[in-house]
Amino acid sequence: MSTDRDLAARHDLARPLARVLAVAVMVLTLAACGLRAETPPPVEPSPDALEQIRARTVADSAALSAAASAAALLPDGAVEPVAPVLADVVGYSDQHADQLGGVYVSGLPTPTDSPTASPPTTGSVAEVLEQLAAATRTALTDADAVPDGSLARLIASVATSRGELTERLAGATGAPVPALAPDEAPAATDPAPTPAGTTATTGVDGLTTGDVGVLALVHDEAGYGFEVIAAKLSGDQRTAARAAAAAHRATSEDWAAAAGIDGSAQDPRRASYALPAGLDDPAASAALARTLETAVADAYANAVAQAEPGSRSSLIAGLRRATADAATWGAAHVPFPGLPERAQQPTG
Structure with a gap:
C-alpha cells in the first residue's frame, strides 16, 4: 500500500516531466503555426x-x-x-x-537607401x-x-x-590616337606601321608544345601565302605583301624555336600550302590576304584561352596586330575579332 510519502515523491518527479512536455507542446504548436526564430535577411554575395x-x-x-x-x-x-x-x-x-x-541581378530586394544611377x-x-x-x-x-x-x-x-x-x-x-596599351605612350598622328605579324614570343606559360606549334604553323602558312600574293601583285601592294611574308616567316621561326620544335619531327610546318585559284585577280589576292591574317588572329585568340594569367600579353598583342593587318587588306570591322563563332551581328 502506498504511503503519503510515496505519493508526494511521485508528485515531485512528475512536475519536471510535465514542464518538459509543456515546452515540447508549445514548440510543436509554434512550428505548426509557421512561426520561427528571427534570422538575418539575405545579403548580396561578395564577387570573386x-x-x-x-x-x-x-x-x-x-x-x-x-x-x-x-x-x-x-x-x-x-x-x-x-x-x-x-x-x-x-x-x-x-x-x-x-x-x-x-x-x-541577384534577385534580392534593393535597399531603399541604395544610390540610383544618374542619367548619362x-x-x-x-x-x-x-x-x-x-x-x-x-x-x-x-x-x-x-x-x-x-x-x-x-x-x-x-x-x-x-x-x-x-x-x-x-x-x-583627326585627333591623335591615345595610348591603348597600359604601358604605351600616345601615338603620333601618323604613326609608323609595325611590321605585319611581328610579336614577342617569350614569357608564355600554360601553352603546350602543340599550342605553340599551331602559332608557328599559322604564321608559316601566312608567310607562304603572302609570298605567292607578292608574286601576283605590283607596286605598293607587292611591297606590302613581301613585308608581310617576311614578318610572318620570321615570327614562325621564333615560335618554333621557343617550342623547341624547329626542324624536328614535331614541327608542323610544311614546304607548301594549298591556296585558292584565281590569284592573278588582285581582288582574289586581297581576299586571301584577309583570310590569312584572320586565321592568325583566330589562332592567337585561342592561345589566349590556354595561357596562364599574367603570361598572355604577347598573345593579345598578336591578336591585335593580326586584326589590324587584316583591316589593311580590307577586312570588315567586327565586334569580336578572333572569335569566328561570334559572327558579326547587325548593329542597327
Whole structure:
C-alpha cells in the first residue's frame, strides 16, 4: 500500500516531466503555426576576382554605349565620318555587354537607401575617344589577369575591338590616337606601321608544345601565302605583301624555336600550302590576304584561352596586330575579332 510519502515523491518527479512536455507542446504548436526564430535577411554575395573583372567589362561597355549615343546627338557627332564610328561604338558595346552576360541581378530586394544611377551626360566626341582608350587599357590588363581562360579570350577580343574603334574614331576626328596599351605612350598622328605579324614570343606559360606549334604553323602558312600574293601583285601592294611574308616567316621561326620544335619531327610546318585559284585577280589576292591574317588572329585568340594569367600579353598583342593587318587588306570591322563563332551581328 502506498504511503503519503510515496505519493508526494511521485508528485515531485512528475512536475519536471510535465514542464518538459509543456515546452515540447508549445514548440510543436509554434512550428505548426509557421512561426520561427528571427534570422538575418539575405545579403548580396561578395564577387570573386573573376566576377569583378566580368562586371567591370560589362559596366565599361554600357558606359561606352551611353556616351557614344549621347555624343551622336551633338553637331560634331552626327556628321560623316564620325557618325558611323559612333554607331559602331554603340552597337559593338551593346553586343559586348550581352555576350559577357550583362549586369548581374541577384534577385534580392534593393535597399531603399541604395544610390540610383544618374542619367548619362552629353559629353563631347573627344571625351568618347578618351573613354574608349581608357576602357581598352582596362580590358587589356584584365584579359591578361583574369583566372578563367575562356573569359580571358572574350575580354581580349573586346579589348581588340575597342582599340580598333579608338583608332577609327581618332582618324574620323583627326585627333591623335591615345595610348591603348597600359604601358604605351600616345601615338603620333601618323604613326609608323609595325611590321605585319611581328610579336614577342617569350614569357608564355600554360601553352603546350602543340599550342605553340599551331602559332608557328599559322604564321608559316601566312608567310607562304603572302609570298605567292607578292608574286601576283605590283607596286605598293607587292611591297606590302613581301613585308608581310617576311614578318610572318620570321615570327614562325621564333615560335618554333621557343617550342623547341624547329626542324624536328614535331614541327608542323610544311614546304607548301594549298591556296585558292584565281590569284592573278588582285581582288582574289586581297581576299586571301584577309583570310590569312584572320586565321592568325583566330589562332592567337585561342592561345589566349590556354595561357596562364599574367603570361598572355604577347598573345593579345598578336591578336591585335593580326586584326589590324587584316583591316589593311580590307577586312570588315567586327565586334569580336578572333572569335569566328561570334559572327558579326547587325548593329542597327
